[in-house]
Amino acid sequence: MYRYDEIDRELVHQRVAQFRDQTQRFLAGELSEEQFKPLRLMNGLYIQTHAPMLRVAIPYGLLSSDQLRKLAHIARHYDRNYGHFTTRQNLQFNWPKLEDVPDILAELAQVDMHAIQTSGNCIRNVTSDHLAGVNAEEIEDPRPYCEIIRQWSTLHPEFSFLPRKFKIAVTGTKRDRAASQVHDIGLHLVQGADGEVGFQVLVGGGLGRTPVIGKSLREFLGKEDLLSYLEAILRVYNRHGRRDNKYKARIKILVNALGIDAFRDEVEAEWAAIRNGALQLDEAEIERVTAFFAPPAYDPQARLDTSFAEHQTADKAFATWVRRNTRAHKVPGYRVVFVSLKAPGVPPGDITDTQMDALAALADQFSGGMIRSAHDQNLLLADVKLADLYELWQALSAQGLAHANIGTLTDMICCPGLDFCQLANAGSIPIAHQINERFDNLDYLYDLGDIRINMSGCMNACGHHHVGHIGILGVEKHGKEWYQLTLGGSSAEDTALGERLGPAIAKEEVAEVIARILDVYVVHREAEEPFLATVRRIGIAPFKERVYGQTH
Amino acid sequence: MARLIKNRQLAENTVRHLGVDDALPGSDVTVPLARWQAEREQLRFYPHRVGVRLAPDEDPEVLIHDLAHLDLIAVAFPAFTDGRAYSQARLLRERHGYQGEIRALGEVLRDQLQFMARCGIDAFELAPNESPEAALGMFQQIDIHYQPAADGHAPVWQQRRLATQRRLLRP
Numbered sequence: 222m223y224r225y226d227e228i229d230r231e232l233v234h235q236r237v238a239q240f241r242d243q244t245q246r247f248l249a250g251e252l253s254e255e256q257f258k259p260l261r262l263m264n265g266l267y268i269q270t271h272a273p274m275l276r277v278a279i280p281y282g283l284l285s286s287d288q289l290r291k292l293a294h295i296a297r298h299y300d301r302n303y304g305h306f307t308t309r310q311n312l313q314f315n316w317p318k319l320e321d322v323p324d325i326l327a328e329l330a331q332v333d334m335h336a337i338q339t340s341g342n343c344i345r346n347v348t349s350d351h352l353a354g355v356n357a358e359e360i361e362d363p364r365p366y367c368e369i370i371r372q373w374s375t376l377h378p379e380f381s382f383l384p385r386k387f388k389i390a391v392t393g394t395k396r397d398r399a400a401s402q403v404h405d406i407g408l409h410l411v412q413g414a415d416g417e418v419g420f421q422v423l424v425g426g427g428l429g430r431t432p433v434i435g436k437s438l439r440e441f442l443g444k445e446d447l448l449s450y451l452e453a454i455l456r457v458y459n460r461h462g463r464r465d466n467k468y469k470a471r472i473k474i475l476v477n478a479l480g481i482d483a484f485r486d487e488v489e490a491e492w493a494a495i496r497n498g499a500l501q502l503d504e505a506e507i508e509r510v511t512a513f514f515a516p517p518a519y520d521p522q523a524r525l526d527t528s529f530a531e532h533q534t535a536d537k538a539f540a541t542w543v544r545r546n547t548r549a550h551k552v553p554g555y556r557v558v559f560v561s562l563k564a565p566g567v568p569p570g571d572i573t574d575t576q577m578d579a580l581a582a583l584a585d586q587f588s589g590g591m592i593r594s595a596h597d598q599n600l601l602l603a604d605v606k607l608a609d610l611y612e613l614w615q616a617l618s619a620q621g622l623a624h625a626n627i628g629t630l631t632d633m634i635c636c637p638g639l640d641f642c643q644l645a646n647a648g649s650i651p652i653a654h655q656i657n658e659r660f661d662n663l664d665y666l667y668d669l670g671d672i673r674i675n676m677s678g679c680m681n682a683c684g685h686h687h688v689g690h691i692g693i694l695g696v697e698k699h700g701k702e703w704y705q706l707t708l709g710g711s712s713a714e715d716t717a718l719g720e721r722l723g724p725a726i727a728k729e730e731v732a733e734v735i736a737r738i739l740d741v742y743v744v745h746r747e748a749e750e751p752f753l754a755t756v757r758r759i760g761i762a763p764f765k766e767r768v769y770g771q772t773h
Numbered sequence: 774m775a776r777l778i779k780n781r782q783l784a785e786n787t788v789r790h791l792g793v794d795d796a797l798p799g800s801d802v803t804v805p806l807a808r809w810q811a812e813r814e815q816l817r818f819y820p821h822r823v824g825v826r827l828a829p830d831e832d833p834e835v836l837i838h839d840l841a842h843l844d845l846i847a848v849a850f851p852a853f854t855d856g857r858a859y860s861q862a863r864l865l866r867e868r869h870g871y872q873g874e875i876r877a878l879g880e881v882l883r884d885q886l887q888f889m890a891r892c893g894i895d896a897f898e899l900a901p902n903e904s905p906e907a908a909l910g911m912f913q914q915i916d917i918h919y920q921p922a923a924d925g926h927a928p929v930w931q932q933r934r935l936a937t938q939r940r941l942l943r944p
Contacts, residue, residue, distance in 0.1 A: 232917035239914050259854055372919045378891035379863055382856025460860050499921035499928055506930040
């Protein structure tokens with residue numbers, strides 16, 4: 222993990238002091254609501270339906286146990302004993318008091334954390350693959366580059382008032398677990414023709430009201446050119462992106478208006494002028510940052526364990542959890558553990574202060590003191606020995622964190638929706654509850670296999686509904702909540718936008734309609750064919766017929 | 774006239790911002806880009822300070838042959854959330870080597886002064902409700918800068934190396 226030095230620490234402390242001054246001026250009436258808004262947004266502070274919402278940055282989803290304990294402390298002392306993990310690997314507090322926020326930021330600064338650029342029209346927290354560094358197919362660990370980008374983009378004087386927010390994701394394998402194709406910029410570590418490792422650069426992806434899949438801007442970019450190339454893209458966007466309509470202000474609209482070729486010409490011309498300047502990275506800096514992410518000292522004896530197999534034979538529930546909630550690790554003798562934040566009755570992504578403290582202790586005991594947050598709103602312990610899995614499972618179960626549903630229908634990605642968010646038109650959490658109640662038979666869920674539901678309470682698409690295998694979009698009609706369904710979306714390497722199933726569905730019918738969709742899948746699937754593959758093979762018509770044929 | 778901070782001090786504002794048709798007043802002025810382009814030959818010999826006002830969508834590159842004749846270039850923040858002038862200022866300083874005054878006009882608030890200064894803006898006509906005394910204190914609010922810009926700061930990795938070397942040299 223990257224460790225702050227005095228430079229990083231000083232910056233965060235100065236930023237806390239600056240925000241304290243801004244908040245005091247606002248509370249004293251010296252700053253108008255309108256003037257304070259962009260300032261608080263640059264520090265992750267929204268005004269929500271009930272209270273302010275503070276979004277804390279978790280750079281590329283990596284947390285130490287001390288940091289998680291601090292988040293638990295903040296949840297307990299400044300909020301209502303819980304936090305909510307987002308699709309961008311961050312954590313949100315839904316109930317802080319505005320006047321407490323400077324103190325919360327000061328608490329975060331004690332453990333080298335902050336809320337800088339977690340909202341606002343600036344470069345947001347850089348996201349990455351939650352299996353970075355532990356999966357066997359990796360070309361290179363993407364996290365050092367995330368950190369280099371984090372530093373370059375932090376309080377960037379030129380790019381703090383962009384036309385709109387700007388999101389960057391970096392991945393290091395051919396598998397895409399970071400939804401990089403629906404980011405403003407997606408960076409893929411790739412191997413060039415001569416074996417040199419660099420980046421493929423995608424641009425102009427995004428969801429929201431105008432969902433677009435990113436286009437390839439450059440097939441290969443040398444590592445030394447990473448920051449100068451990003452600066453060139455951002456400068457073209459800052460100068461030419463639309464500012465007259467916030468729904469047309471993302472870079473995807475500019476890329477589509479110019480066409481990718483003309484956009485590329487602009488970027489390349491800008492880049493040519495700055496390429497060999499001060500932003501050129503040298504090998505020493507890449508090595509320095511990479512060293513922070515060096516693998517821990519794995520135990521070569523870990524692979525000799527036999528208890529893991531015995532426990533699986535003896536305890537069926539444990540075996541099921543292993544199958545659903547753990548993944549292969551690149552080092553023999555270890556596994557990656559998913560900590561499910563999708564237990565029934567709990568809003569997806571929510572975690573209590575007690576659970577955070579317990580998980581921090583388990584991370585210390587079993588996984589090098591590190592915790593990761595994933596794009597799909599779950600947490601991970603990435604380096605667990607086979608011999609420790611049974612004890613870890615028992616401890617997680619006691620905390621309600623071992624619900625064995627990772628990758629299944631109830632492992633939903635979900636925005637906060639109408640219950641918390643001012644933008645929302647409809648609830649998402651009540652729909653998640655409805656789905657959990659209807660599909661409470663785990664054996665049925667296991668039989669269905671990998672299915673991803675994404676749910677958003679409005680067109681802004683925070684729950685990424687366009688790219689769910691089943692997408693659910695809340696809309697408001699005549700003062701009532703309705704839900705539009707899409708099928709066939711994906712945010713993985715085969716990224717696709719879902720196709721609309723038909724007219725919106727009444728709130729109380731959502732789970733029933735999903736049940737019918739699943740019936741069609743079960744009838745049509747071939748052998749081990751996953752849901753998404755069946756949808757793609759047979760098309761949307763049979764689903765449409767089953768859903769609407771009976772209700773009309 | 775708007776209150777002016779220049780070179781990090783309160784300064785007297787002597788510049789009048791003329792429209793397309795306003796008569797030259799016999800004192801310091803700025804004119805819009807189009808007027809400069811139409812009247813360049815006369816304005817070059819105007820016996821007071823003369824500058825051009827760039828609108829946010831205008832390309833500073835059109836001025837590259839005029840830079841030696843311009844005492845100042847004004848960039849505009851029609852709203853403080855409109856960040857195009859940051860790029861214009863950096864291009865003028867870093868790419869085109871402009872050494873004269875770059876002045877921020879419009880909704881110029883204290884919380885943005887440091888970003889503006891880092892991009893090469895050195896004169897600030899403050900928004901009407903902004904306190905000049907309070908604004909003066911904002912230039913040093915954050916003195917750690919990760920990225921190079923128009924203010925000569927080295928990228929952070931070079932700063933770290935220097936800091937390490939200094940520590941090693943310390944007795």
